[in-house]
Amino acid sequence: MMIIRAKFFSQIRRPVVLALAGLALAATTAGAQPAKKGPSPAQGAKAGAEIVEADVSSRAIAVTSGFTGKEIIVFGSIYNGRQGAADAGYYDVVVVVEGIPAPLVLRRKSNVAGLWMNTTSVNFDLVPSFYALSSTAPLDKIAAPEVFEDQGIGFDHIRITPRHAVPEAEMKLYREALIRLKKNDKVYVQNQSGVTFIGRSLFRSSVMLPANIPVGLLQARVYLFRKGALLSTYTAQLQLEREGLERWLHDLAKKNSFLYGLLAILTAVAAGLLASEVTRRRPS
Numbered sequence: 001m002m003i004i005r006a007k008f009f010s011q012i013r014r015p016v017v018l019a020l021a022g023l024a025l026a027a028t029t030a031g032a033q034p035a036k037k038g039p040s041p042a043q044g045a046k047a048g049a050e051i052v053e054a055d056v057s058s059r060a061i062a063v064t065s066g067f068t069g070k071e072i073i074v075f076g077s078i079y080n081g082r083q084g085a086a087d088a089g090y091y092d093v094v095v096v097v098e099g100i101p102a103p104l105v106l107r108r109k110s111n112v113a114g115l116w117m118n119t120t121s122v123n124f125d126l127v128p129s130f131y132a133l134s135s136t137a138p139l140d141k142i143a144a145p146e147v148f149e150d151q152g153i154g155f156d157h158i159r160i161t162p163r164h165a166v167p168e169a170e171m172k173l174y175r176e177a178l179i180r181l182k183k184n185d186k187v188y189v190q191n192q193s194g195v196t197f198i199g200r201s202l203f204r205s206s207v208m209l210p211a212n213i214p215v216g217l218l219q220a221r222v223y224l225f226r227k228g229a230l231l232s233t234y235t236a237q238l239q240l241e242r243e244g245l246e247r248w249l250h251d252l253a254k255k256n257s258f259l260y261g262l263l264a265i266l267t268a269v270a271a272g273l274l275a276s277e278v279t280r281r282r283p284s
Contacts, residue, residue: 051079052093052224052232061209062243069211072097073204074134074220076234081201092135092142092225093195094153095205099130099187100216101159106178122174123163129214130187131158134194134205143228151223151230155179155190186210215240 054076061070074095083090104127110119135142139154149157160175182188187210195205207220217239224232 048080050081050091050224050226050231052222052234053077053079054095054220054222054234054236056220056236056238058238060239060241063215063240064243067211069213070209072207072209072238074207074222074236075202075204076222077199077203078201078224083197083200086197086199086202089136090226091197091231092137093197093203093205094133094135094139094142094223094225095195095207096153096221096223097130097132097207098128098219098221099214100128100218101126101161102129102214103127104178106174106181108174108177122166124160124178125163126159126161127178128158129216130209130218131155131182131189132207133190134207135192136195136197136203138192142225143230147228147230151233153223155188185212187213209240213240215242 054074057073057075058070061072074097076093078091081091104124105121106124107118107121109116112119133154139148145156148154151157152159158179160178162171162174166174179188189208194207195203197203209218217237220236220238222234222236223230
């Protein structure tokens with residue numbers, strides 16, 4: 001767990017002033033530094049303000065050809081916490097692990113002369129590639145919808161940006177379809193009791209990264225609530241990186257697509273010849 005230490009004075013040339021500054025520092029409560037991201041910079045400077053700090057169990061995850069998914073732990077603590085016991089319910093914590101937004105095309109099928117065909121489509125510039133939400137309680141019991149809308153928390157408030165203007169009613173249908181498809185692929189998940197306190201100010205949440213998660217940067221955002229008010233936020237990052245054969249094939253496809261295609265054809269031909277030879281030698 002990270003311990004943030006605030007520096008309350010800069011280098012002073014005169015020894016007398018330096019001694020006085022040292023006495024003032026000793027009399028000041030250490031660690032009162034604002035969270036990385038919060039409602040306002042002034043809040044963290046208030047004496048005794050609750051501030052959430054967090055981290056992830058793995059900062060870098062290797063994605064190889066045998067990658068089947070990985071569980072990560074998001075953990076943290078509340079500085080200046082006032083909760084008396086782990087089960088007191090004094091605070092609520094929401095954890096969001098989100099992948100870097102990427103372009104996406106969503107197509108809508110319609111029945112045309114008895115055949116289901118793609119008839120309309122919407123291009124989205126920014127759609128989170130992965131979205132996992134965990135919380136100490138259902139969101140509607142933590143804060144008002146306006147708070148979650150402002151922070152982009154929850155499936156109803158995910159930042160999804162269409163490339164062109166879309167009517168509100170149609171956009172709602174596309175949003176619902178997009179989230180449903182992402183849920184089916186297990187890259188959009190929600191656990192409304194996934195954050196637990198293991199001490200007066202310590203909490204943890206387990207998040208499963210599926211095997212089909214897109215490779216890239218992930219952000220773990222932690223939100224601290226009390227009686228419907230957002231007190232503090234914190235952001236940590238982790239990176240999914242290709243390694244081994246997975247990385248070699250990816251780099252080959254990106255840098256030398258002709259050689260990659262030729263290799264794929266030769267591999268398919270070799271597999272076909274091997275299967276034919278095995279079948280031919282099998283006794284009848």
